[in-house]
Amino acid sequence: MKHYKIAVLAGDGIGPEITQEAIKVLKVVEERNDVTFELMPALFGACAYFATGDAFPQETIAICDQADAILKGPIGLSHEESKKIPVDKQPERGALLPLRRRYNTYANFRPVSLPKALAHFSPLKPEVIGEGIDLIMVRELVGGLYFGEKEMGVNAQGLRYVRETLEYDEAQIRRIMHQAFKLAMKRRKLLHNIHKSNVLKSSVLWNEVMEEVAKEYPEVKVVNYLVDAAATALCLNPAQFDVMVMENMFGDILSDQGGGILGSLGLMPSACLGDDKAYYEPSHGSAPDIAGKNIANPYSMIGSVAMMLENSFDMADEAKNVWAAMQGVFADGFSTADLSKPGSGVKMISTVEFGDKVVEKL
Amino acid sequence: MKHYKIAVLAGDGIGPEITQEAIKVLKVVEERNDVTFELMPALFGACAYFATGDAFPQETIAICDQADAILKGPIGLSHEESKKIPVDKQPERGALLPLRRRYNTYANFRPVSLPKALAHFSPLKPEVIGEGIDLIMVRELVGGLYFGEKEMGVNAQGLRYVRETLEYDEAQIRRIMHQAFKLAMKRRKLLHNIHKSNVLKSSVLWNEVMEEVAKEYPEVKVVNYLVDAAATALCLNPAQFDVMVMENMFGDILSDQGGGILGSLGLMPSACLGDDKAYYEPSHGSAPDIAGKNIANPYSMIGSVAMMLENSFDMADEAKNVWAAMQGVFADGFSTADLSKPGSGVKMISTVEFGDKVVEKL
Ligand SMILES: CC(C)[C@H](C(=O)O)[C@@H](O)C(=O)O
Numbered sequence: 120m121k122h123y124k125i126a127v128l129a130g131d132g133i134g135p136e137i138t139q140e141a142i143k144v145l146k147v148v149e150e151r152n153d154v155t156f157e158l159m160p161a162l163f164g165a166c167a168y169f170a171t172g173d174a175f176p177q178e179t180i181a182i183c184d185q186a187d188a189i190l191k192g193p194i195g196l197s198h199e200e201s202k203k204i205p206v207d208k209q210p211e212r213g214a215l216l217p218l219r220r221r222y223n224t225y226a227n228f229r230p231v232s233l234p235k236a237l238a239h240f241s242p243l244k245p246e247v248i249g250e251g252i253d254l255i256m257v258r259e260l261v262g263g264l265y266f267g268e269k270e271m272g273v274n275a276q277g278l279r280y281v282r283e284t285l286e287y288d289e290a291q292i293r294r295i296m297h298q299a300f301k302l303a304m305k306r307r308k309l310l311h312n313i314h315k316s317n318v319l320k321s322s323v324l325w326n327e328v329m330e331e332v333a334k335e336y337p338e339v340k341v342v343n344y345l346v347d348a349a350a351t352a353l354c355l356n357p358a359q360f361d362v363m364v365m366e367n368m369f370g371d372i373l374s375d376q377g378g379g380i381l382g383s384l385g386l387m388p389s390a391c392l393g394d395d396k397a398y399y400e401p402s403h404g405s406a407p408d409i410a411g412k413n414i415a416n417p418y419s420m421i422g423s424v425a426m427m428l429e430n431s432f433d434m435a436d437e438a439k440n441v442w443a444a445m446q447g448v449f450a451d452g453f454s455t456a457d458l459s460k461p462g463s464g465v466k467m468i469s470t471v472e473f474g475d476k477v478v479e480k481l
Numbered sequence: 482m483k484h485y486k487i488a489v490l491a492g493d494g495i496g497p498e499i500t501q502e503a504i505k506v507l508k509v510v511e512e513r514n515d516v517t518f519e520l521m522p523a524l525f526g527a528c529a530y531f532a533t534g535d536a537f538p539q540e541t542i543a544i545c546d547q548a549d550a551i552l553k554g555p556i557g558l559s560h561e562e563s564k565k566i567p568v569d570k571q572p573e574r575g576a577l578l579p580l581r582r583r584y585n586t587y588a589n590f591r592p593v594s595l596p597k598a599l600a601h602f603s604p605l606k607p608e609v610i611g612e613g614i615d616l617i618m619v620r621e622l623v624g625g626l627y628f629g630e631k632e633m634g635v636n637a638q639g640l641r642y643v644r645e646t647l648e649y650d651e652a653q654i655r656r657i658m659h660q661a662f663k664l665a666m667k668r669r670k671l672l673h674n675i676h677k678s679n680v681l682k683s684s685v686l687w688n689e690v691m692e693e694v695a696k697e698y699p700e701v702k703v704v705n706y707l708v709d710a711a712a713t714a715l716c717l718n719p720a721q722f723d724v725m726v727m728e729n730m731f732g733d734i735l736s737d738q739g740g741g742i743l744g745s746l747g748l749m750p751s752a753c754l755g756d757d758k759a760y761y762e763p764s765h766g767s768a769p770d771i772a773g774k775n776i777a778n779p780y781s782m783i784g785s786v787a788m789m790l791e792n793s794f795d796m797a798d799e800a801k802n803v804w805a806a807m808q809g810v811f812a813d814g815f816s817t818a819d820l821s822k823p824g825s826g827v828k829m830i831s832t833v834e835f836g837d838k839v840v841e842k843l
């Protein structure tokens with residue numbers, strides 16, 4: 120009997136609601152496999168700050184340190200609410216970035232996937248979706264502007280200024296490239312390298328290292344795209360992409376555009392992999408405006424569980440079952456409010472009902 | 482009789498072809514107004530580099546210095562071709578950024594506009610476009626990562642690294658905010674402020690200054706959007722936006738996404754305004770793959786002329802005529818290859834035919 124410890128950081132806003140549905144799924148997987156999951160809930164994000172004065176408290180750190188994997192809900196407050204917390208204590212700077220840094224989860228896998236049969240979810244026309252969107256963005260997650268030095272002050276002219284640095288070294292680039300090329304080898308052997316080498320020197324080094332690593336994967340076809348051109352292409356022809364690799368900030372923007380072309384950020388789970396520890400989280404925010412209403416889409420959180428099963432617990436088959444169960448709910452014509460607008464023909468169900476239906480299908 | 486000198490930098494790739502059509506339009510405007518345009522062609526970009534060893538040669542600088550306005554075509558080479566030029570001599574770093582810096586054209590206006598009647602051009606469903614997309618992105622153009630210090634080297638561990646800086650001071654932010662708020666006052670009094678203040682300190686200052694400037698425009702409603710959320714929203718509900726303001730790199734990515742939701746980067750003209758000089762350019766690249774084929778869409782270049790007429794020559798009425806003439810060509814069911822895919826019902830015309838039809842309508 121295998122035994123895994125999972126730190127459960129439900130987070131803010133819709134976090135607790137969608138986490139609850141993800142846990143239901145974990146329970147089913149536990150029941151029918153030779154495995155037990157020890158769930159270790161802990162405070163993280165704004166909720167932790169309000170309870171303890173710290174968005175990533177020591178107690179939570181201790182729990183995460185012990186865990187075999189971390190399941191993390193979205194965190195954060197509305198623009199206005201977040202002003203009530205000192206900048207460096209806010210959930211993003213005070214909890215999320217320290218989490219990423221602590222476990223060095225440098226490889227963020229963000230699938231952007233929509234089968235042809237669900238093209239109606241997308242704001243894109245069916246002919247643009249073609250045979251379906253099925254790409255994974257591989258985002259570097261612990262470098263770049265996110266983790267560079269920051270300096271705020273008043274300059275010689277008496278003006279307030281800010282200066283922050285975007286830094287990468289070849290080792291940081293090499294390891295994310297290996298992740299991307301390995302993933303490409305398991306898939307269509309097609310890698311889109313996203314960069315901005317006509318302006319950024321960091322992209323010049325990025326591309327140099329990419330070309331070095333590419334030699335180790337001669338079967339993978341590399342296509343280079345400027346980040347701006349990629350943003351155009353994701354709207355005009357998303358089906359061309361399979362694996363895309365990019366630095367941290369570009370990955371933040373393009374992956375949210377990915378949620379846009381799918382029709383909802385609720386369809387965006389993710390895996391954040393380090394060499395020793397991994398955590399799993401939806402790509403989206405905590406959506407405070409719809410929190411507590413039982414209308415959020417738990418797909419992103421349940422999908423994050425599926426990615427955990429595959430990557431952290433070597434349970435690829437159960438991961439497939441979870442994906443299939445969610446697709447089954449959609450195939451039956453159901454979804455949460457984000458994807459069942461009046462006139463769409465999709466029957467609206469609640470967060471809890473979505474979780475229940477996934478469990479039924481499993 | 483007014484007399485204006487226009488530096489004409491046709492650029493690379495499709496640049497010369499689309500510039501030619503823009504010039505036809507200028508000729509018509511000249512004929513029927515009390516104005517003469519002195520066109521001063523000059524080499525700029527890769528073509529200049531190959532001819533002179535310098536992408537922005539002294540001679541071109543002298544011409545631009547004298548000019549009342551600059552009309553600039555797209556520049557640049559394909560990914561592979563650009564490797565033949567030393568990084569700092571490449572058309573972007575060697576010509577475009579120096580041009581922006583020299584004339585301090587800090588305010589880049591990029592309209593993203595598609596009337597309801599042309600919704601078929603867009604990859605988005607008609608119901609997503611609703612009553613039409615009609616927004617302007619106001620992009621800061623001479624600050625941020627584009628113009629920060631860059632350092633490449635080998636670090637203490639013997640690893641190659643790059644470090645670049647993103648810097649803004651309050652004066653840089655204040656002047657672009659004034660441009661954005663003034664534009665909002667002329668339009669729907671709605672301003673979307675795009676930032677990433679949950680990670681970037683530069684966005685924290687950006688937002689501080691925005692709130693200070695906002696006090697001078699109490700009628701303008703400000704809506705704050707994280708850049709990633711904006712990328713989602715541009716796909717899901719672009720019609721909500723009117724004026725959007727953002728820093729340089731965000732503007733690069735989101736404006737190309739803008740071209741994506743319109744259906745073609747060929748629909749993206751722009752104005753780059755400094756306090757003393759302005760230049761006008763399409764937002765897109767030089768598209769070397771389709772150069773010389775008489776198939777490129779000259780809309781972006783002719784639209785740039787319209788923006789020049791309005792902003793540099795105080796000829797707002799003629800600008801309106803130019804926009805209307807182009808809309809008229811579309812309304813007659815014609816467009817270039819980018820927007821007349823088989824099955825679209827749009828009749829394909831060449832670059833030259835598009836220009837001719839615009840002239841006919843004028
Ligand atoms: C919450 C925020 C700091 C975070 C990021 O920018 O990485 C989020 O947008 C994401 O994409 O995971």
Ligand SMILES: CC(C)[C@H](C(=O)O)[C@@H](O)C(=O)O
Pocket residue numbers: 317318347557573577733764765
């Ligand atoms: C060519 C390139 C340097 C330029 C930029 O990044 O600003 C272009 O993409 C643009 O948007 O005008």
